[in-house]
Amino acid sequence: MYALEMRGITKEFPGVRALDNVTFQVRKGEIHALLGENGAGKSTLMKVLSGVYPAGTFTGEIIVDGRPRQFRSVKDAEEAGIAIIHQEFALVKSMTVGENIFLGREPTRSGVIDWDRVYTEASRWLAEVGLDNVNPRARIEDLGVGQQQLVEIAKALSKRMEILVLDEPTAALTESETETLLQLLQDLRSRGVTCIYISHKLEEVFRIADRITVLRDGRTVGTWDARELDEDRVIAHMVGRELSQRFPPRKSAPGPVVLAIRNFSVRAPDNPARLVVENVNLEVRAGEILGIAGLMGAGRTELVSSLFGGYGIAEGEIWFEGRKITIRNPRDAIRHGIGFVTEDRKRSGLVLKMDVKKNMTLARLDRVVRWGFLDTDEEIRQTGRYVEELRIRTPSLETPVSNLSGGNQQKVVLAKWLLAQPKVLILDEPTRGIDVGAKYEIYEIMNALAERGVAIIMISSELQEILGMSDRIVVMHEGRITGQFQREEATQELIMACATGRVRV
Structure with a gap:
């Protein structure tokens, strides 16, 4: 059974058809890489999925766990268990880690925010993503980029999200932070969390992805098991042609x-x-x-x-x-x-x-x-x-x-x-x-x-x-x-x- 199906998704802007009859299917508990050139339609497809582009602004079907869904807002998508972590983090830098994790849904007691519970539960979710050493009372601005990325994931998990979409998650991370994130995603997969992974770093994709879908010019090129492909074949599917060389040849003749x-x-x-x-x-x-x-x-x-x-x-x-x-x-x-x-x-x-x-x-x-x-x-x-x-x-x-x-x-x-x-x-x-x-x-x-x-x-x-x-x-x-x-x-x-x-x- 698929955790997610997007059937015949078409999305148009004035003068541009960004998505043209796209089909995208993700199995429960897999890491599914969504690849394509810039402008291929990846971000637009995910904005359709997350409710940024609400039902009625596109044609096609979204089916989550076998049920047709219509998302009219980001909140609707989150209530269906779908969260997207963008390159630009949606964290309030001046607030604490705990405040960010429970922002807008703080636990209360007698009508007053229960801060002890906020920070106790925040600690538990931080431990889930390997941030046991981070104080939930620390401000986001005092954390490194890699730690902020993991706080975003902890926030999504605390909402009981079952489908996690990561858009270029390692773009600004160090090698060690990237290693931590990839290991976490593999751990989440073992717990049954479904991940959609968008990246231009093919080495990472082949390390963690179970299946790969490629988009080109707003259309679905195809979906394959990751082991059926290599980097050269993925690139050929993405650009629509074979790239015999990654770098164009040139003759060097430096002057003064x-x-x-x-x-x-x-x-x-x-x-x-x-x-x-x-x-x-x-x-x-x-x-x-x-x-x-x-x-x-x-x-x-x-x-x-x-x-x-x-x-x-x-x-x-x-x-x-x-x-x-x-x-x-x-x-x-x-x-x-x-x-x-x-x-x-x-x-x-x-x-x-x-x-x-x-x-x-x-x-x-x-x-x-x-x-x-x-x-x-x-x-x-x-x-x-x-x-x-x-x-x-x-x-x-x-x-x-x-x-x-x-x-x-x-x-x-x-x-x-x-x-x-x-x-x-x-x-x-x-x-x-x-x-x-x-x-x-x-x-x-x-x-x-x-x-x-x-x-x-x-x-x-x-x-x-x-x-x-x-x-x-x-x-x-x-x-x-x-x-x-x-x-x-x-x-x-x-x-x-x-x-x-x-x-x-």
Whole structure:
């Protein structure tokens, strides 16, 4: 018997059919992976399931435990035992763990909230997810991201949820936090909890999933037992074609040094006595892709953010095209020809409520302003060119970027910096949360930029990406460079050895 069946689900938005007769069946007590490119319809399908898109706004049937259901709200779905844990946690950071777990359904005694019971029961649910050591009276803001993820799951379990949907649950987790989460999901499966797992990390999918369903362009491609597939076959189903190579080939021909930093250190803004980057020396050449590898907390993001003038107190020298320069803020960096694609596009790369063209021109408004006024014709001409060049899928230039898929949002961020015509482009986790097809397109854009002579600095936590795209690789550990390699000599083992503190400079 299926715990969940979704039959013939069709959902339309103005001018777009997001779901087209989708069928999705999940067995009781299994971990079922739902895969597809960004824009394939995964999130829309889950919003239909969770009541975000209520009955009447779509066609088709939802059947839970053999009973047809119509969800008119998120509450209706929760009452049927369905909970979704999104990438952006639905926790109130300033409240305690216990308050969050029972928010809106606090146990009472004589009409007054029974706080002793709140925290006693919260402790029990925290133990269920392996957080025995977390005080239920601790504030959410004081917990790590991995612990917050587990609190979300504890909250869902406390509501007696039988179907748990996890959307990119490990996107912001460390390796150890990811390990804890995957082990918990396997434990929940053994207890009969049904899990729907949405992820672009195929290694995780094949580790825990019993079955896999692939969506493409709003349609169901098929459902298979996980053991019947491998990564290459899944990718082929997702993109509709075979990807013979994960990384596009290119010839490397680095030119002169564009950017160099000497004895560069960065002090934490909240604690100037602490060095988060210490005595770093590196350079990047025109037409070169320099990969920076390291574990979480190695200081990679702090290094490039301070180089862009947006983090901490920097010490040392910055040389740009042979001249020593000073960068006090991002405006200085942009003026010198440095662009920065941040790791969190939604928080610091885009203004989600603004449309595509306005996001693209944010970094260099001067290119579309004439005599102090916005030249709308020039704005449309320039942004339209990049929409076409980068193959950005958007209904129009006036579409809010919040309506685009993750891959297309990332292309808008890239277009913003292409319009600024940088000489150095910093990319921090450029393909995080993006499907394999969109990744390949981002890699092609990077190669095209390098061929035009742009110097690229790329931070990535994916070793295959570092090895597949970099001409030269620098490894950081605890704020210092512990290894430097040419592309040909680098291996995953060497990089990991340096990332854990074994110096090889």
